[in-house]
Amino acid sequence: MTEPVEDLLRPLTPQVLAALVRRYGHFDTAEDAVQEALLAAATQWPDAGVPDNPPAWLITVASRRLTDLLRAEQARRRREDTAAGWMLPQDWVTPPADRAPTDGDDTLVLLYLCCHPSLPPQSQIALTLRAVGGLTTAEVARAFLVSESAMARRISRAKSTIKQSGLPFAPPAPADRTDSLAAVLHVLYLIFTEGYAATTGPSLQRVELSAEAIRLTRMVFHLLPGDPEVAGLLALMLLTDARRLARTAPDQGLIPMAEQDRALWNAEAIAEGVALITAALPRGPVGPYQLQAAIAALHDEAPDNESTDWPQIVLLYERLLALADNPIVALNHAVAVAMSRGPEAGLELLGALEADGRLAEDHRLYAVRAHLLDMTGDHESARAAFEFAATRTTSLPQQRYLRGRAK
Missing domain, CATH: 1.25.40.10 (Tetratricopeptide repeat domain)
Structure with a gap:
C-alpha cells in the first residue's frame, strides 16, 4: 500500500466498518469485508485514481463482499441444518429498515462498542486499535509484543463477546452516556500511556501507539467538541507528547524532564495543548484529564525546571x-x-x-x-x-x- 493511499484509508476505516455494522449487525464478518475492501482500494486506487467519494466506494465494495460472506454462511448452515428446517433470518443478507445507514458518522458508536465494560481492558485496547484505528492484527501484536496468532485470538474473543452479548449498534442510553464516554477516554489514555512510556521491551517509547491515540482522540474531539474532558484528554496528550524528542539520548537512554533540552520540545503542540485546556477549563465541571492537562501545561510553559x-x-x-x-x-x-x-x-x-x-x-x-x-x-x-x-x-x-x- 502506498503511503498516500494508506494515509487516506486509515481514517476511513472506522467510518466504513461502523456503516456496515449498523446495517448488518455482524461485527466480525463486517470487519473481514472491510479489510477486503481496503485491500481492493490499496490495489486499485494507485493506478485508477482515488474515487470522488472514497467512503461510499469502500462501503459499496465492503457491502458486496459482506453479502457474499453472509450468503455463503447461510448456505453452509442450511446444509448442516436441513433436517431441522433451520435457516438464518433474512436480515443477515438484507438490512431491515431500522438498521438503515445514516448520514452521520457512527465512529463514536463503534468506539463505545469496542470499549464496552463486558470486555477486559487489554481486549478493549486491542479491539479499538484493530477496528477503529485500522491497524492490522500484526501491527497490534507488535505494539503489545505478542505473537500475531495470540493477538488474533484475543481480538476474536473480544468480537465473540460482543456478538454473544447482543449489544445493539446504537449510542448508549442517555443514563449510560457519561460512563460510556469515560470508558472510551480511559482506553485512549491507556493506549497513549503505553506508547509514551512502554512498560516492557527494549524501547522507551512506542511512537506508533501514542500517535494513534492522539489521532483517535482528535476524532472524538471532532465528534464531541463541546465536551471539556475530551478536550482535556487531547490537550494532555499533546502537551505530554511535545517532550518526546527530548526524552531520549542518542543511545536511546532515558533523559528525565529536569535534564531535557527544552529547545527540542514541540512548540506547536504545546501551543495547541495550552489553547485547548485554556478553553476547556471554564466550560463546566473540571475532570481529571483537564487537571492533568493543566499540570502538563505548567511544566511545558516553564523555561527550565527551576522556574516550574x-x-x-x-x-x-x-x-x-x-x-x-x-x-x-x-x-x-x-x-x-x-x-x-x-x-x-x-x-x-x-x-x-x-x-x-x-x-x-x-x-x-x-x-x-x-x-x-x-x-x-x-x-x-x-x-x-x-x-x-x-x-x-x-x-x-x-x-x-x-x-x-x-x-
Whole structure:
C-alpha cells in the first residue's frame, strides 16, 4: 500500500466498518469485508485514481463482499441444518429498515462498542486499535509484543463477546452516556500511556501507539467538541507528547524532564495543548484529564525546571486526589511537594504510600524514594533504592537509567 493511499484509508476505516455494522449487525464478518475492501482500494486506487467519494466506494465494495460472506454462511448452515428446517433470518443478507445507514458518522458508536465494560481492558485496547484505528492484527501484536496468532485470538474473543452479548449498534442510553464516554477516554489514555512510556521491551517509547491515540482522540474531539474532558484528554496528550524528542539520548537512554533540552520540545503542540485546556477549563465541571492537562501545561510553559510553578502543581494534584483515590497521582503529588517544600516533606508522604499494596510492585515508588533520598544527601540509601527500583521494571531503558543512577 502506498503511503498516500494508506494515509487516506486509515481514517476511513472506522467510518466504513461502523456503516456496515449498523446495517448488518455482524461485527466480525463486517470487519473481514472491510479489510477486503481496503485491500481492493490499496490495489486499485494507485493506478485508477482515488474515487470522488472514497467512503461510499469502500462501503459499496465492503457491502458486496459482506453479502457474499453472509450468503455463503447461510448456505453452509442450511446444509448442516436441513433436517431441522433451520435457516438464518433474512436480515443477515438484507438490512431491515431500522438498521438503515445514516448520514452521520457512527465512529463514536463503534468506539463505545469496542470499549464496552463486558470486555477486559487489554481486549478493549486491542479491539479499538484493530477496528477503529485500522491497524492490522500484526501491527497490534507488535505494539503489545505478542505473537500475531495470540493477538488474533484475543481480538476474536473480544468480537465473540460482543456478538454473544447482543449489544445493539446504537449510542448508549442517555443514563449510560457519561460512563460510556469515560470508558472510551480511559482506553485512549491507556493506549497513549503505553506508547509514551512502554512498560516492557527494549524501547522507551512506542511512537506508533501514542500517535494513534492522539489521532483517535482528535476524532472524538471532532465528534464531541463541546465536551471539556475530551478536550482535556487531547490537550494532555499533546502537551505530554511535545517532550518526546527530548526524552531520549542518542543511545536511546532515558533523559528525565529536569535534564531535557527544552529547545527540542514541540512548540506547536504545546501551543495547541495550552489553547485547548485554556478553553476547556471554564466550560463546566473540571475532570481529571483537564487537571492533568493543566499540570502538563505548567511544566511545558516553564523555561527550565527551576522556574516550574511547583506550588500550583501541588494544588492541582490535590484537586485530582479529591476526585479519586489514585496511588500514582498520590506519588506524583509527593514529588511536587518535595520540589515545592523540600525532599523531606516528599519522603514523609512516601511513607504512607509504601503501605499501599497497589504500588508494591511498581518501580516508580522506589525510584521516587531514591531520587528524594539523593536530594537529601543520603547517597548510600539512594543507591540501594535505585538498584531495587531497577529490579521492579520490565522496561530495559528504565532499568539502564536506574542502574546508571545507582553507580
